[in-house]
Amino acid sequence: xxxxxxxxxxxxxxxxNNTDEFRTSxxxxxxxxxxxxxxxxxxxxxxxGAEVRDYDVGSHMDxxxxxxxxxxxxxxxxxxxxxxxxxxxxxxPRLRERTxxxxxxxxxxxxxxxxxxxDLYHSGRPNVHPLTIPRxxxxxxxxxxxxxLGITGPSYTISTACSSSAYAxxxxxxxxxxxxxxxxxxxxxxxxxxxxxxxxxxxLRVVSDDTCRPFSKNRRGMILGExxxxxxxxxxxxxxxxxxxxxxxxxxFGMSSDAGHLTRPSPDGAARAMRSAxxxxxxxxxxxxxxxxxxxxxxxxxxSETKAIHMVFEDHARRLAVSSTKSMHGHALGxxxxxxxxxxxxxxxxxxxPPTVNYVEPDPDCALDVVPNEARATQVxxxxxxxxxxxxxxxxxxxxxxxxxxxxx
Amino acid sequence: xxxxxxxxxxTIIARVRHVPVESVSLDSSLEQLGIDSLEGVMxxxxxxDEFHIEIPDECLQQGGSIRELVGALEELIPSGDASKIDS
Numbered sequence: 001x002x003x004x005x006x007x008x009x010x011x012x013x014x015x016x017n018n019t020d021e022f023r024t025s026x027x028x029x030x031x032x033x034x035x036x037x038x039x040x041x042x043x044x045x046x047x048x049g050a051e052v053r054d055y056d057v058g059s060h061m062d063x064x065x066x067x068x069x070x071x072x073x074x075x076x077x078x079x080x081x082x083x084x085x086x087x088x089x090x091x092x093p094r095l096r097e098r099t100x101x102x103x104x105x106x107x108x109x110x111x112x113x114x115x116x117x118x119d120l121y122h123s124g125r126p127n128v129h130p131l132t133i134p135r136x137x138x139x140x141x142x143x144x145x146x147x148x149l150g151i152t153g154p155s156y157t158i159s160t161a162c163s164s165s166a167y168a169x170x171x172x173x174x175x176x177x178x179x180x181x182x183x184x185x186x187x188x189x190x191x192x193x194x195x196x197x198x199x200x201x202x203x204l205r206v207v208s209d210d211t212c213r214p215f216s217k218n219r220r221g222m223i224l225g226e227x228x229x230x231x232x233x234x235x236x237x238x239x240x241x242x243x244x245x246x247x248x249x250x251x252x253f254g255m256s257s258d259a260g261h262l263t264r265p266s267p268d269g270a271a272r273a274m275r276s277a278x279x280x281x282x283x284x285x286x287x288x289x290x291x292x293x294x295x296x297x298x299x300x301x302x303x304s305e306t307k308a309i310h311m312v313f314e315d316h317a318r319r320l321a322v323s324s325t326k327s328m329h330g331h332a333l334g335x336x337x338x339x340x341x342x343x344x345x346x347x348x349x350x351x352x353x354p355p356t357v358n359y360v361e362p363d364p365d366c367a368l369d370v371v372p373n374e375a376r377a378t379q380v381x382x383x384x385x386x387x388x389x390x391x392x393x394x395x396x397x398x399x400x401x402x403x404x405x406x407x408x409x
Numbered sequence: 410x411x412x413x414x415x416x417x418x419x420t421i422i423a424r425v426r427h428v429p430v431e432s433v434s435l436d437s438s439l440e441q442l443g444i445d446s447l448e449g450v451m452x453x454x455x456x457x458d459e460f461h462i463e464i465p466d467e468c469l470q471q472g473g474s475i476r477e478l479v480g481a482l483e484e485l486i487p488s489g490d491a492s493k494i495d496s
Contacts, residue, residue, distance in 0.1 A: 062427070063427050064426075064427035067427070125458075126457075127454060127457065127458075129451075129454060130447070130450040130451050130453075130454050131447075131451065134447070
């Protein structure tokens with residue numbers, strides 16, 4: 001089996017419109033959660049979100065191309081281009097046929113659909129815009145990436161709510177490792193800021209009227225975010241031969257289903273996904289130095305995830321660093337796992353653990369070292385990224401620092 | 410054929426295609442203007458919206474010129490409304 005590495009990381013999020021800005025904000029502990037601007041903030045019980053700021057689609061694509069896409073698909077294309085550019089891939093017709101595109105999205109283009117249906121139901125228009133379906137389909141991100149970059153291999157979209165893009169990256173990892181494809185572009189994108197979608201989240205009573213304070217005793221819920229992250233994934237041998245930058249190695253992927261409650265998290269299900277990822281990586285729990293937690297900031301998730309981490313890591317749980325970067329970039333739903341995979345990869349590459357910001361008060365139910373409020377200069381060898389979705393669909397990725405990074409520290 | 414209807418159709422085609430209105434000749438066919446099947450349905454939607462009419466599928470035969478399209482549209486616009494639109 002091939003060893004599999006990441007050679008490009010493209011990110012657009014509330015922490016900046018490119019990967020450099022994302023890294024700088026992440027390690028500075030900047031919070032991207034601000035008052036809502038994309039929708040009227042007076043309509044909901046919450047007033048804040050983690051929106052992509054200063055977004056100028058015209059600087060990325062012409063008006064005609066942009067018009068075909070919902071915002072979520074635009075984010076997918078922008079982050080995919082950035083990732084591919086970093087990886088400096090030398091495209092050949094064969095490589096284009098042997099490259100996969102696997103994207104995750106929870107909502108697809110529901111923001112476009114919401115606008116069209118408003119016209120139909122509220123404004124009395126007799127018809128809806130003909131681009132409603134092409135903009136709204138969840139696979140639009142993958143489709144536009146394939147057309148934009150001329151990639152003709154397998155291309156599909158996974159929708160497992162808030163773990164969608166972990167599943168996408170995991171599938172891509174396994175396909176490259178097993179030799180089914182020679183490279184993959186994998187990640188996720190989301191743009192949930194429309195009135196209908198936010199009202200639906202509001203009704204679930206899981207969104208904070210304050211900010212996102214994962215693992216802090218006074219946490220009041222999640223904060224919705226948007227954006228995208230895409231990774232270029234390829235065999236280590238190909239990356240080394242080309243002299244490509246190696247950001248990190250992907251070493252393990254695990255999945256599980258809670259088979260329990262539709263929305264209430266299960267420590268058992270989360271623990272099984274973490275154990276499965278460790279088994280896939282061939283690692284013992286004490287090899288892991290950092291976990292990028294699912295850490296939504298709801299009372300239920302953070303306590304359940306803490307319990308699951310203690311079940312899997314036992315005594316080592318107290319030595320682990322665990323942070324939730326959702327405290328900075330919000331919960332970007334189907335893009336969340338990919339943005340967090342990018343944060344985990346940057347932690348391994350730069351030897352800095354991103355913090356859990358907005359942290360105020362320890363919670364006995366969240367007895368973990370959560371890297372509170374300030375980043376920490378610590379080089380770890382292996383890191384885990386957790387994603388636990390509504391519907392009880394859990395996915396965990398394990399990454400390793402590139403040996404060159406470790407030998408220089 | 411009303412000049413006003415011609416101009417409005419040309420403007421809508423230009424908007425759907427994201428091209429200058431000057432580039433939309435009445436003698437061109439939709440095919441010659443590069444309008445594919447997806448842009449065709451976008452054009453129908455925009456024309457229905459503009460003229461408050463319902464356009465049957467056969468109205469947008471790929472071979473016909475824009476001039477012919479305008480003629481077909483004018484038949485669909487109720488006569489009383491047409492004078493109102495053109496006024």
